[in-house]
Amino acid sequence: MLTLPPGIIFDGTLEEVANGGENVWLPYDRKKLYTNAFIIRNGKLLLGYKKRGFGKGLYNGFGGKVDPGETPAQAALRELKEESGITAPLEHCGVLFFVVPDIDHAFHIDIFRAEEYDGTIIETEEMRPQWFALPNADAPTQDEQKDLQPIPFDHMWKDDVYWMPLLLASRHFLGRADFDTEGNLKKWWFGAVPQTPVDSR
Numbered sequence: 001m002l003t004l005p006p007g008i009i010f011d012g013t014l015e016e017v018a019n020g021g022e023n024v025w026l027p028y029d030r031k032k033l034y035t036n037a038f039i040i041r042n043g044k045l046l047l048g049y050k051k052r053g054f055g056k057g058l059y060n061g062f063g064g065k066v067d068p069g070e071t072p073a074q075a076a077l078r079e080l081k082e083e084s085g086i087t088a089p090l091e092h093c094g095v096l097f098f099v100v101p102d103i104d105h106a107f108h109i110d111i112f113r114a115e116e117y118d119g120t121i122i123e124t125e126e127m128r129p130q131w132f133a134l135p136n137a138d139a140p141t142q143d144e145q146k147d148l149q150p151i152p153f154d155h156m157w158k159d160d161v162y163w164m165p166l167l168l169a170s171r172h173f174l175g176r177a178d179f180d181t182e183g184n185l186k187k188w189w190f191g192a193v194p195q196t197p198v199d200s201r
């Protein structure tokens with residue numbers, strides 16, 4: 001039986017995929033809801049370069065705070081449109097619980113993905129969108145990928161490298177990441193819903 005980090009609630013089986021750092025999780029008093037949305041299409045991943053605010057200078061999916069009266073799914077659609085100009089049939093695929101010592105709340109981030117989108121991708125005040133090549137994409141997509149850079153993990157939140165492979169593989173995942181005030185990752189844990197075994201009968 002796995003012991004889940006404080007803040008992670010899941011009623012079912014999870015398989016541990018990453019675990020490391022210090023011994024003790026940071027305390028937190030309350031949490032706020034956020035969203036983060038990723039478009040994965042034809043061997044490519046759409047990220048945005050964050051031009052202002054929290055996480056400035058990092059590449060990320062498109063997202064932000066869930067407003068009062070909104071569901072996370074509604075907020076994810078609104079933030080995607082506000083930050084990149086597009087809409088998409090977003091599907092919920094994960095939860096990231098994120099704690100930073102000098103912020104008075106923990107972040108509960110619902111993570112969404114889509115393989116289609118509508119509209120024209122535009123640069124906005126907050127984000128500069130850019131496509132990146134997926135690792136190990138299938139041969140038919142390589143033309144689309146040829147001028148693209150790989151996913152820029154060196155310029156992303158330091159926990160993303162642990163859960164991004166799960167997102168790209170359409171796995172459902174949950175995890176927690178604690179940071180220090182300088183943006184260094186201090187402790188992390190990620191788990192995934194086990195894949196249904198293929199029935200070989």
Ligand SMILES: Nc1nc2c([nH]c(=O)n2[C@H]2C[C@H](O)[C@@H](COP(=O)(O)OP(=O)(O)OP(=O)(O)O)O2)c(=O)[nH]1
Pocket residue numbers: 034035036053054055060061062063064065096098107109157158159160177
């Ligand atoms: N990929 C990734 N995203 C994270 C991590 N931590 C974290 O807060 N985020 C995301 C969640 C949100 O999408 C975003 C923070 O939201 P934000 O400050 O941009 O919120 P917002 O757009 O509502 O803010 P604002 O326009 O009101 O200034 O950063 C992390 O470790 N990895």
